[in-house]
Amino acid sequence: MKKIGWLALSLTFLWLGGCAMLEQPSPPQMAIEWADVIQWNGNHYYLDEEATQTYNEDLVGKEIGEVTFQVLGSKEEDNSTYQLKDGEATFLSKGSKIYSVKGKEVSEVILIRDKVYSFKGE
Structure with missing residues (x-):
């Protein structure tokens, strides 16, 4: 009778250990680093x-x-696959006003909250 008890106990531990091995590890968490960018008129500034x-x-x-x-x-x-749409920004808060720069084309540079954003070409 003692042999059957030990056998049953051993099988139980083996079964529990096997179940623990079946658990899938969590995927690694990655932090995405965003550049300070806004999309305007189809361009990234x-x-x-x-x-x-x-x-x-x-x-x-x-x-x-x-x-x-x-x-x-x-x-x-x-x-990581999110694509900005016109008017969307990474760091600038919703409602921030966008201005042109005197003497410059909007296709080159814009102003938002005392900061200058330039189109770098893509």
Whole structure:
């Protein structure tokens, strides 16, 4: 009788160990690093830190639109395949006004919240 008890106990442990091995490990979590970018008129404009350092109020042209969606803080933040649509930005908050720059084409550069964003060509 003792042999049957030990056998049953041994088989139980083997079965439990096998079940634990069947559990699938969680996929690794990856943090996505987003660039400071906005899409406008089908183009990506990137934060131009050098131009932003020389920013002054005299550069502000006409209001041409506003940010419609912010990726950071949204459900899309960890979606590495998310594609920006016009008016959407990675870091700029929804409702931020978009301005042209006096003396420059909108196809080259835009202003948002005292920051200069430049089209780099794609």
